[in-house]
Amino acid sequence: xTDPVFGPPPERAPDPELVQLLTPEGERVRHPGFxxxxxxxxxxxxxxxxxxxxxxxxxxxxxxxxxxxxLWAQLLGQEAAQIGAGRALAPQDYVxxxxxxxxxxxxxxxxxxxxxxxxxxxxxxxxxxxxHNFGLYTIVIGAQTLHAxxxxxxVQRDGLVGTGDPERDTAVVAHFGDGATxxxxxxxxxxxxxxxxxxxxxxxxxxxxxxxxxxxxxxxxPLYRRSHGFGFPGIRVDGNDVLATYAVTRAALQRARDGQxxxxxxxxxxxxxxHTTTDDPTRYRLSDDVEHWKLKDPIAxxxxxxxxxxxxxxxxxxxxxxxxxxxxxxxxxxxxxLPDPSTHDLWDLVHAEKTAELAAQQADYxxxxxxxxxxxx
Amino acid sequence: MTTMTLAxxxxxxxxxxxxxxxxxxxxxxxxxALGGVFRITDGLQKDFGDARVVDxxxxxSGIVGTAVGLAMRGYRPVVEIQFDGFVYxxxxxxxxxxxxxxxxxxxxxxxxxxxxxxxxxGIGAVEHHSxxxxxxxxxxxxxxxxxxxxxxxxxxxxxxxxxxxxxxxFLEPKRLYxxxxxxVDESAPAAPLWQSRVVRAxxxxxxxxxxxxxxxxxxxxxxxxxxxxxxxxxxxxxxxPLDLVPVHESVRRTGRLVVVHEAHLTLGLGAxxxxxxxxxxxxxxxxPVLRVTGFDTPYPPARIEDAFLPDLDRIxxxxxxxxxx
Ligand SMILES: Cc1ncc(C[n+]2csc(CCOP(=O)(O)OP(=O)(O)O)c2C)c(N)n1
Numbered sequence: 001x002t003d004p005v006f007g008p009p010p011e012r013a014p015d016p017e018l019v020q021l022l023t024p025e026g027e028r029v030r031h032p033g034f035x036x037x038x039x040x041x042x043x044x045x046x047x048x049x050x051x052x053x054x055x056x057x058x059x060x061x062x063x064x065x066x067x068x069x070x071l072w073a074q075l076l077g078q079e080a081a082q083i084g085a086g087r088a089l090a091p092q093d094y095v096x097x098x099x100x101x102x103x104x105x106x107x108x109x110x111x112x113x114x115x116x117x118x119x120x121x122x123x124x125x126x127x128x129x130x131x132h133n134f135g136l137y138t139i140v141i142g143a144q145t146l147h148a149x150x151x152x153x154x155v156q157r158d159g160l161v162g163t164g165d166p167e168r169d170t171a172v173v174a175h176f177g178d179g180a181t182x183x184x185x186x187x188x189x190x191x192x193x194x195x196x197x198x199x200x201x202x203x204x205x206x207x208x209x210x211x212x213x214x215x216x217x218x219x220x221x222p223l224y225r226r227s228h229g230f231g232f233p234g235i236r237v238d239g240n241d242v243l244a245t246y247a248v249t250r251a252a253l254q255r256a257r258d259g260q261x262x263x264x265x266x267x268x269x270x271x272x273x274x275h276t277t278t279d280d281p282t283r284y285r286l287s288d289d290v291e292h293w294k295l296k297d298p299i300a301x302x303x304x305x306x307x308x309x310x311x312x313x314x315x316x317x318x319x320x321x322x323x324x325x326x327x328x329x330x331x332x333x334x335x336x337x338l339p340d341p342s343t344h345d346l347w348d349l350v351h352a353e354k355t356a357e358l359a360a361q362q363a364d365y366x367x368x369x370x371x372x373x374x375x376x377x
Numbered sequence: 378m379t380t381m382t383l384a385x386x387x388x389x390x391x392x393x394x395x396x397x398x399x400x401x402x403x404x405x406x407x408x409x410a411l412g413g414v415f416r417i418t419d420g421l422q423k424d425f426g427d428a429r430v431v432d433x434x435x436x437x438s439g440i441v442g443t444a445v446g447l448a449m450r451g452y453r454p455v456v457e458i459q460f461d462g463f464v465y466x467x468x469x470x471x472x473x474x475x476x477x478x479x480x481x482x483x484x485x486x487x488x489x490x491x492x493x494x495x496x497x498x499g500i501g502a503v504e505h506h507s508x509x510x511x512x513x514x515x516x517x518x519x520x521x522x523x524x525x526x527x528x529x530x531x532x533x534x535x536x537x538x539x540x541x542x543x544x545x546x547f548l549e550p551k552r553l554y555x556x557x558x559x560x561v562d563e564s565a566p567a568a569p570l571w572q573s574r575v576v577r578a579x580x581x582x583x584x585x586x587x588x589x590x591x592x593x594x595x596x597x598x599x600x601x602x603x604x605x606x607x608x609x610x611x612x613x614x615x616x617x618p619l620d621l622v623p624v625h626e627s628v629r630r631t632g633r634l635v636v637v638h639e640a641h642l643t644l645g646l647g648a649x650x651x652x653x654x655x656x657x658x659x660x661x662x663x664x665p666v667l668r669v670t671g672f673d674t675p676y677p678p679a680r681i682e683d684a685f686l687p688d689l690d691r692i693x694x695x696x697x698x699x700x701x702x
Binding site for chain 2: 096123124125126128129130135136140143145146147148149150151152153154155157158184185188189191192195345348349350351352353355356357358
């Protein structure tokens with residue numbers, strides 16, 4: 001019975017419409033809001049990116065199995081969401097990732113070996129964020145959404161929004177998962193972004209699972225509608241369709257750069273692998289679901305489309321496969337060769353201005369270590 | 378030379394820092410038109426505009442977390458947490474993000490941020506308005522933590538903290554905001570930020586204090602002098618890094634040390650100081666290092682906070698006890 005005073009509760013997530021430009025069968029479809037044309041070159045670029053990133057991911061997973069990495073967070077199945085979002089960026093845009101954004105890192109020119117270094121325990125993010133406009137991976141769920149918002153507030157103060165100059169106008173992207181939307185920080189980021197009209201695009205990859213917790217445990221309504229409560233637009237896009245994620249992200253970024261404020265994008269996708277290499281998804285989900293989502297594979301559908309329309313032939317596909325093999329081989333080789341960091345870095349990196357106390361602890365340790373060398377002789 | 382309260386000195390120091398560097402951005406709840414609930418940012422928004430003095434949404438994690446992003450973009454955010462008891466929603470951002478980003482980024486990303494927190498008791502406030510969370514931040518590598526006890530220090534230290542490329546938790550003893558009044562020489566050369574200072578010389582025993590308890594210790598020293606005992610009083614000023622050099626030097630002369638703070642006894646700064654002074658000055662000590670602190674209870678209702686706060690009698694009693702060993 002409908003409550004006479006409060007009215008009915010919002011309906012429990014019927015399947016809302018997704019923005020889609022390429023069906024799982026590889027059919028190109030039109031969407032009135034995102035009517036863009038892609039060149040064969042661009043489409044082949046998407047295919048190449050997704051294929052290489054999938055290899056990067058399977059290679060890293062294998063390296064973990066061989067004990068070379070302590071952990072790996074797989075992106076299998078989320079290639080389209082990440083490549084679409086990553087390729088939509090302008091050079092001056094800035095990205096705040098979670099720990100699974102290997103595809104976006106790829107688009108930003110971060111060497112995959114640097115990602116391995118983090119999971120191997122060699123460093124905690126060995127790339128220079130400002131060289132790639134790609135922040136460090138963030139393990140504490142949702143924390144980076146606030147950093148993105150603050151950074152976007154800074155961009156706005158710098159007068160780099162709404163100038164009309166495409167080389168200057170800047171947007172910021174915050175990546176996070178469906179589980180993260182339950183965090184206070186993400187909700188606070190929405191409040192700040194809306195209140196200050198910050199040029200930030202919130203890019204949520206709803207891969208259906210937060211470790212073992214299904215999406216239904218996080219939200220009663222489709223995630224993209226959350227933004228409405230905060231006063232900015234939200235949109236759901238087929239996260240397995242690289243054309244659509246690219247188109248939607250590009251439009252949202254442009255809107256932010258123009259000074260029209262935040263947008264929430266929900267890329268509706270599926271985590272085909274485990275949460276991380278320590279996870280066992282057979283404990284909590286049905287293999288039927290995985291089979292169902294395999295039919296929506298982001299790479300397969302683009303391949304069908306390219307082939308069917310004469311944009312890719314066997315030679316091109318073989319070339320990409322060879323490139324993937326070479327990438328895998330390089331990752332194996334360079335992962336083994338990653339040197340352990342110096343313990344000295346420990347004390348040197350804590351502060352910009354080192355304290356006397358840390359210098360003393362360092363000297364004590366050095367003396368202690370040296371005493372072993374003496375004994376060893 | 379101008380006579381100012383500690384509150385005014387902080388305000389003047391903030392103003393000076395904002396004039397000197399237009400990357401300095403003050404943000405927090407009610408810091409704009411109201412000037413903060415303690416009026417520390419009084420008049421700043423009027424003079425610098427609402428882009429430099431930002432009234433934020435009511436969300437502590439949001440305040441600190443967005444300040445992280447602003448710092449990454451080259452700004453120097455100075456955030457105000459309205460009261461000590463409300464810093465905890467931002468604790469994750471402070472401890473996991475602010476404190477670690479320099480380390481995680483291998484020194485590539487700096488966090489030149491100041492987190493101002495009015496702290497401590499003695500103002501008859503309701504619950505959650507009188508806490509002393511300093512040990513939680515001192516125990517966090519990557520943060521620097523300082524506190525001031527007088528207007529002259531307040532004026533200089535807030536500017537130094539803003540100027541630092543490291544994140545600084547700046548603890549403001551709210552009990553002294555309006556009660557501590559002194560001359561501030563705006564052109565005097567400043568003591569380095571990370572140094573403690575002897576504020577009263579003495580020969581018989583050493584009192585170490587910081588922030589709100591410094592004045593209590595000075596009062597205790599005055600009373601002790603009337604009774605013929607000469608107490609040295611040291612104001613730590615910097616809690617992380619801890620500068621114990623003047624303390625060691627003092628204890629080597631006096632042989633007796635009492636540490637005084639409002640924060641809880643167990644694992645408070647007094648415990649750390651006792652351990653270090655014992656290591657450094659073992660042979661000079663005539664008595665164990667004693668501590669006069671708040672109790673290991675939540676901060677009590679205002680009507681009985683005097684029992685909780687270190688006062689003259691408890692301090693003098695502890696000094697007496699150091700003569701009993
Ligand atoms: C604050 C916090 N709580 C718990 C964890 C442990 N944890 C790591 S990943 C994860 C699930 C995250 O799910 P989601 O946000 O949907 O992102 P996904 O990994 O699926 O991409 C959890 C609970 C964490 N890293 N941070």
